[in-house]
Amino acid sequence: MKPVIALTKGRLEKQFLNYYQSLGYDIEPLTDKGRKLRVDTDDFQFIFAKGPDVATYVQYGIADLGIVGGDILAECQPDVFDLFPLPFGACRMAVATEEGKVWSNGKKRIASKYTGITKAFYKEKGESVDIIKLEGSVELAPILGLSDAIVDIVETGNTLKENGLVVEEEFMQFSARLIANRSALKIKREELKPVIDRLKPNGGNEHD
Amino acid sequence: MFLPDGSQDQIGKILLKKQHVYQIFNDVAVSRGFKAIETPVIEYADTFTNPHVGMPFQQLLKWFDREGAIEVLRPDWTTAIARALMKLNPKESKWFYQGSVFTQDKDGIESRQAGIEMIRTAPIEGEIETLCFAIDYLSAVDVSDYVIELGHTGIYETMIAPLSLTPDEETKLRQAMHDKRQDVVKDLTQNNTRVQQQLLDLIDAYGDVSILDRYKVKYQDDDTIVTIIKELTQLVNVLEQLGIDQTIVDLGRVKQLPYYSGTMFRGYLTTSGEECFSGGRYDKLYQQFNQSIQAIGLAFDVDVLAGSVQVEELSRVAIIASEETHVLAELKRRTMTDKIVDVVYSEPNEKDYETIIDLRNEGAK
Structure with missing residues (x-):
């Protein structure tokens, strides 16, 4: 059976395909897939899913390898091998709020898609906050008064700017990462090792 | 009426298979001179969360008793049996158990295990007997498509000794090794490039047993590592002589509980990739009772085995x-x-x- 690789749909997918092509792989079957969520190439089977689901498919061994954002891994903490960063999908985690925000002395309300990361961040700081879980467009929350601030990923900062928000504090940096199922990496080593080495930035020549 | 995640009622074939897995385990253990032991389902949390054992408190199923002490559903057999053996102080040293353990994790709460504990059993003798048990038992339940993986706590621990890490840094580095997270291991060891290179190589030291030969040469000047590699090679040879030629190693595997102190092993079913047994040596476990007792054991995952055995149905x-x-x-x-x-x-x-x-x-x- 061909190794199964789970890809995060959307923006990360395009960046991965560019990278994959730069390594000399043929990406045509992956770009001409239409709406198919499962595509076979000569070497692999690819499945396309949302980031957190990529982690889940790899954890449960449906996929052997996965390409997923480091932000998703930090948030979902799947039980997988989290091998190495890939040279795309860079972003930062940041606390952002309205420009000129005057903080009250009360307990802050923070809106985020990343409730796990938010909780860990404020716990580390020793500050108690109330966290509100949102699914997207989190920039709305401070503008409309749902929260005092947001915790979200920032790439260029344009979305924040256009919505009148500024970064208060940046605290984590992420990129896309290669993850592997815990037992597949061991028992399918012969099949997986070549592709892992090839996906490694600098061709894996860092050591030895 | 609903059931909690992972809980399930069972009837029919899967139940037969589970009984079969337990029954054969009982037969094999008794025939190899092991005595049965059973500990209560309810214990105090501290038995499992004290620093010697170190199970994460959040994972336990717990409540307060009338005096306000925290009680838990048995989360681990090995620790419970160590406590029991220290109290009962029997002269026998080979024990077997079967039954459920309860922890809050992603796969639900209850899982069933069957396992053995050997105390006062020195290195190599204990390792060989434990692995022979595993092979004997898997053959008795007619499971043949599996791979045994060997590891050892000592390689990583020898390598990081020069780093003098704080407990917090040590936890982070161990987690990064556990996740084979190369970039984090690199960051955490940047003050010592020699150790850094050793650990980055160690992350990748998994696969067929030829790695043992490579490490034997690479670390020929380090007595501790040479001894460990010799031990592991000896076990590989024993397995080979017993017809198990697909042994793999993961020299970069790190312990997940603080009491492990030597060889670690586990078995994967080749077709599904599921882990069907795991175990190892934990001579440090009995230190909490101010005792120096060598101990080793392994546990089979009954749910995984029941999913893969065939039972002959009577006419x-x-x-x-x-x-x-x-x-x-x-x-x-x-x-x-x-x-x-x-x-x-x-x-x-x-x-x-x-x-x-x-x-x-x-x-x-």
Whole structure:
């Protein structure tokens, strides 16, 4: 059976395909897939899913390898091998709020898609906050008064700017990462090792 | 009515398979001189969360007793048995157990295990006996598609010794090794490039047993590592002689509980990739009782094994009887000890039985 690789749909997918092509792989079957969520190439089977689901498919061994954002891994903490960063999908985690925000002395309300990361961040700081879980467009929350601030990923900062928000504090940096199922990496080593080495930035020549 | 995640009622074949897995385990353990032990399902949390054992408190199923102490459902057999053996102080050193453990993790709460514990058993003797047990048992339940992986706590620990890490840094580095997270291992060891290179290589030191030869040469000047590699090579040879030629190693594997102190092993089912057993040496476990006792053990995942064993179904016989001939049918049933026998008063469905015997008119004769 061909190794199964789970890809995060959307923006990360395009960046991965560019990278994959730069390594000399043929990406045509992956770009001409239409709406198919499962595509076979000569070497692999690819499945396309949302980031957190990529982690889940790899954890449960449906996929052997996965390409997923480091932000998703930090948030979902799947039980997988989290091998190495890939040279795309860079972003930062940041606390952002309205420009000129005057903080009250009360307990802050923070809106985020990343409730796990938010909780860990404020716990580390020793500050108690109330966290509100949102699914997207989190920039709305401070503008409309749902929260005092947001915790979200920032790439260029344009979305924040256009919505009148500024970064208060940046605290984590992420990129896309290669993850592997815990037992597949061991028992399918012969099949997986070549592709892992090839996906490694600098061709894996860092050591030895 | 609903059940919690992972909990399930079971009937039919899967239950038969589970009973089969337990039964054969019992037979193999008894025939190899192991004595049965059972500890209570309810214990104090501290037995499992004290620093010697170090199970994460969040994972335990817990509540307060009347005095306000925290009680838990048994999350781990090995620790419970160590506590029991220290109290009972029996002279035997080979023990086996079977039953459920309860932890809150992603796969639900209850999982079933069958395992062995050997105390006062020195290195190599204990490792060989434990691995032989695993092979013997898996063969007895007719599981042949598996791979055994060997590891050792000592390689990583020897390598990081020069780093003098704080406990917090050590936890982070261990987690990064556990996740084979190369970039984080690199960051955490940047003050010592020699150790950094060693650990980055160690992350990748998994696969077939030729890695042992490579490490034997690479670390020929380090007595501790040379001894460990020799031990592991010896075990590989034992496994080979017993017909297990697919052994793999992961020299970069790190312990997940603080009491592990030597060889670690586990078995993967080749087809599904599921882990069917795991175990290792934990000579440090008994330090909490101020005792220096060597110990080793392993546990089989009964749920995983039950999913992959085949049980032979006995042939089914229906005896049609009446009130007058029911006793006759019962006497007939007693002669058919290797079959499943139903006594019925009406015509059974032919598809359900291989043999149908009609005794309704026998009494009249």
